[in-house]
Amino acid sequence: MQYARPLPHYLVSRYSGWKATTYQDNKAWYRRLAAHGQHPRAMIISCCDSRQHVTSIFGADEGEFFIHRNIAGLVPPYSPDGGNHGTSATVEYAVTALKVAHVIVIGHSNCGGVKGCDDMCSGHAPQLLEKTSFVGRWMDILRPGYERVAHLPDADRARALEKEAVLVSLENLMTFPFVREAVESEILTLHGLWNDIGEGGLEQYDPAAKAFVPF
Known part of the structure; x- marks a missing residue:
């Protein structure tokens, strides 16, 4: 080459x-x-952002986490259409081959991918609407989350959409038959986290409270 x-x-x-x-x-x-070989207990799905270092956050050693990173840490819905699905393939391998006990989706503050989705959906980033935009088509995954927070003021919507990215990914994970089966059989648990990079904060989604709560 x-x-x-x-x-x-x-x-x-x-x-x-x-x-x-x-x-x-x-x-x-x-x-x-x-x-x-590897026998990780957990899979972590996080953003590509260089500021978020999940192994440092949890003090993990080599072999502990099976990690997948992409723009905004999103999981697409189950769609076996013969395309190239890197994230879906990684989830499948983690759950069916590695038999991880936990899948952790972690979003973060000031996420550029989420901001791109916000700009695109609010009409401020027409370039992301182009069919040739890989980022735009990837951020289409987050549109359902944007619709849930579109009514909020700009400043509040940005932070809320970062957390919606986590929730959308968790919802999409449950569309994978092998994930749903493992969760319902209680051999796999799903977790949603949000990390405040500047303050070092970490929040987890509490279904009972229907909100992210700090540790």
Whole structure:
């Protein structure tokens, strides 16, 4: 592939430092993971945003979480139409092959993807309405959530839509037959979280209260 180039020097230096310290100190653990495969207890679906680091939030080690990241941390509804469904394939693998006990959807504050959906649905981002916009078509997943909060003032709607992204994803997860079966058989639980990046806050959705509540 003629367009590939060597890694930037700063990344090579960081790798060398990791190999000489973290890896060297935990070589037996890494070799055990390699030899025996992964057995994560939980799957985490989160945003691609570089500011959200879920393994740091939960202090997780290698092998603990099966992590999938995409724009706004969305899960599309079940749709086996023969297309390329990276998120759906990841959910299927986590639930049916890895047998995770928990699927955790975590949204966050100041999410660019959610803002894009808000702008698109409110008529302020016509470029996202173009059929050629991958981001726009992906954010169509969140339209049902936007419709539930469209009546709110702009400032309130932005924060509410970030949490709707989590709820829409949880609702869509339950359209997958293998997810619904596992949940109803009580071998899988679904969880919805929202992370305030600036304040380090974490809230979880409480079905009884029908709201996100802080820990």
